[in-house]
Amino acid sequence: MTVVPPAAGEPRRPLGPLNPGDAWVIADTGEKYWGRFGAAGLLAYDPSRGVLLQHRVAWSHFGGTWGLPGGALHEGESAIRGAVREAQEEAGVPDGSVRPRFTSVLDLDIWSYTTVVADVVEPFEPVISDPESVALAWVPVDEIDALPLHPGFGESWPLLRSLLDVRPVLVIDAANVVGSVPDGWWKDRAAAAGRLRDRLAGLAAPADDLGLDATTWFPQVSLVVEGQARSLADDDEIVVVRADAGGDDAIVDEAVRLTSLGRAVTVVTSDRALQSRAEAAGARILSARALLNTIGR
Structure with missing residues (x-):
């Protein structure tokens, strides 16, 4: 050269x-x-x-x-x-x-x-x-x-x-991702969800994680929160979805809604029962650990 x-x-x-x-x-x-x-x-x-x-x-x-x-x-x-x-x-x-x-x-x-x-x-x-x-x-x-x-x-x-018509979105099980790291999240669930939300801003996801071509994607993020974490404030970049009842149901509903709009949906959770429901709804699956490895623990 x-x-x-x-x-x-x-x-x-x-x-x-x-x-x-x-x-x-x-x-x-x-x-x-x-x-x-x-x-x-x-x-x-x-x-x-x-x-x-x-x-x-x-x-x-x-x-x-x-x-x-x-x-x-x-x-x-x-x-x-x-x-x-x-x-x-x-x-x-x-x-x-x-x-x-x-x-x-x-x-x-x-x-x-x-x-x-x-x-x-x-x-x-x-x-x-x-x-x-x-x-x-x-x-x-x-x-x-x-x-x-x-x-x-x-x-x-x-x-x-x-x-050009591929628009990926991550639907994130906030409780599952936050709960996978024993950092005292149970002391203030809303604050723990807020820390996760802030780390997700500008997320750059490897194409392999989303099952897509190209190199790196910057997907839309829907962060599903439940219980005490429902007090989490809205964000300009992250869509905060507040579950009225069970968080799993809200995650599946969000995956179904986005899939019906033609979006390439990946549900982030390590809950096996929820993974099965999300796959039945047409979504790909990414584990909580894989997401945390991407954004840094």
Whole structure:
């Protein structure tokens, strides 16, 4: 592997000093990839308008093709932060306008590219804000294949498209998860449920845990509480479901409701009887231990 800066005379973005990540990674076979620390792109999806695509200027790598706003990561920068930053620089994507749903990683050992698929939560109009774009457009999903696509995006698009309608949700048996760790939760059940709720914010779940493709998902969370924990306050990110009677019944009802809406439901519990009921309702199962391993005990 060789890392080289842009060639003399090659256009650079007029966005301040050259970042150390802005360099080509060249494989032993001669292929070159942009981004010393890897690269990332944002697939912003709005069901009513489609996917935000960038028509690349002729002088850029694979110029003249359509692809995702994105570029080289900075050293130590996460793929999500880098993808959003690049989309802001190239397409004027406003802060808070998208929410990540999943990531998909192409890992070539010497270089990696992460596609961050995000739902538009605040509609916006893109703005060409650097010289790398000829045009920016919301392209309906069914029309994307007709465009001359960037080779990397074109290769990944069939899988990404198949996942656009997949919206996973975790239905969590709060009492079972909290009760699996002997940390004094019985002294204040509402506070223990609150600590779990706070740790679930921004949950990144491995695809294997949800039985899905791609790499990492950011599922919706329905936290089912019962008894004294019903006093748990609502949260902007976590849906708090308060069981009127038995917690198990409320969990199954929530799984049935979400499954009927086409959601990919995973019930989190280690209660075997509840697991059987949840599976009969069409949900996958994740143990309390597996969840705690993901969020950290």
